[in-house]
Amino acid sequence: MRGTAAYLITVFLLFTTSVAKAQELDSAYLARVQDTVDRYYDRHPRKRLSSEDRRFAVMPLYGVMYTQETGLLAMGGFMGSYRSSADTLVPESSVGAVAMLSVNLSGAGAVMGKWYSGPGNFLLEYSVIFKNSPRRFWGLGYADASDECNLTSFTGRNLRAEAQFLYRGGRRILAGGLAGYDYSDAVDFGSDALVDGLPLRSHYLYAGVRFSYDSRDDTSEPSRGVFLEAVQKLYLPLVDVPLFASTEVTADFYFALWKGCVAAVDLYGAFTSRGAPWMLWPLSGGDVRLRGYYQGRYRDRNLMSAQIELRQHVYGGHGVVVWGGAGNVFPSFRSLDIKSTLPTYGAGYRFSIWGVVFRLDAGFGTRGQWSLTAGVNHSF
Numbered sequence: 255m256r257g258t259a260a261y262l263i264t265v266f267l268l269f270t271t272s273v274a275k276a277q278e279l280d281s282a283y284l285a286r287v288q289d290t291v292d293r294y295y296d297r298h299p300r301k302r303l304s305s306e307d308r309r310f311a312v313m314p315l316y317g318v319m320y321t322q323e324t325g326l327l328a329m330g331g332f333m334g335s336y337r338s339s340a341d342t343l344v345p346e347s348s349v350g351a352v353a354m355l356s357v358n359l360s361g362a363g364a365v366m367g368k369w370y371s372g373p374g375n376f377l378l379e380y381s382v383i384f385k386n387s388p389r390r391f392w393g394l395g396y397a398d399a400s401d402e403c404n405l406t407s408f409t410g411r412n413l414r415a416e417a418q419f420l421y422r423g424g425r426r427i428l429a430g431g432l433a434g435y436d437y438s439d440a441v442d443f444g445s446d447a448l449v450d451g452l453p454l455r456s457h458y459l460y461a462g463v464r465f466s467y468d469s470r471d472d473t474s475e476p477s478r479g480v481f482l483e484a485v486q487k488l489y490l491p492l493v494d495v496p497l498f499a500s501t502e503v504t505a506d507f508y509f510a511l512w513k514g515c516v517a518a519v520d521l522y523g524a525f526t527s528r529g530a531p532w533m534l535w536p537l538s539g540g541d542v543r544l545r546g547y548y549q550g551r552y553r554d555r556n557l558m559s560a561q562i563e564l565r566q567h568v569y570g571g572h573g574v575v576v577w578g579g580a581g582n583v584f585p586s587f588r589s590l591d592i593k594s595t596l597p598t599y600g601a602g603y604r605f606s607i608w609g610v611v612f613r614l615d616a617g618f619g620t621r622g623q624w625s626l627t628a629g630v631n632h633s634f
Contacts, residue, residue, distance in 0.1 A: 350365070385411065417432065429466075438531070485503075487500045523558045546617030575601065
């Protein structure tokens, strides 16, 4: 409605301006036009805010989730929001911290935030994330991961700090540069022969660019719109390993099929060059894409996946979903084998309240693999 009102006011003013060129306007007519403009801006949310309206507000974060990689996981932290701009059309800036601990002693901590410039045309996103978690491991590539006899374990550690400075083109476009630091380590390996002698530690600075276009009507529970994003990074080594590049592309589409039903389509690709360490290869599985597989069981230098999910509202905040899709991990496009495609399908329950979507998903894959996930938000 705000966009429509602004459009109508603009059209009205352009029309009156063109009329003014054809006829002489008296002072009473000009006064009526000025009054219309003044009343529009008085009612429009774009106005100066008092210091009281711009105060820092804190909201606690806590909850319980479940994945097959971590088991039952507890989370706690906070998110603070504030206005770095006096213009209410500019989104609120935020800063927060969260810590997580699971029953298998997987742990993670993060500090993250977003800062919008006064006019709202620039955005700074920043984050520092540390993870330490026991992981199952079957080897590298599709063939090794398909062999149950390869199962071993290791403990993975990762520290990543990143800042993105982005230009905002209206409400839909983000474009800009990013820079960061990444440290990854694999310790307590049951059988490091499965990594073919590749290093168990990586240490990088990286820089890159990001572009995204977002026309979704709601970021947490969209019913229509498009989300497109491309991220390109170049990793510069701080230890004796080669530099490499990575590319990540996402295309999500949302549209209504019938009353209460939304179709969501997700197309995804992650690609790394030959020098990429195996710890930073794309991972299949988890609670977003290729649900039904242990996250990281199938890993290679490249990953492509596609899925479609039907989200049906049932009653009140209750809803159900079904999905199906497929993906493939492969060392190079020349080696891409359609026979190695990983199917995924499943069903889930959704409950929406206070703008938050709680979900419970059961996903299934090939060779009897399956997973159960409980958490918040849609998978995409």
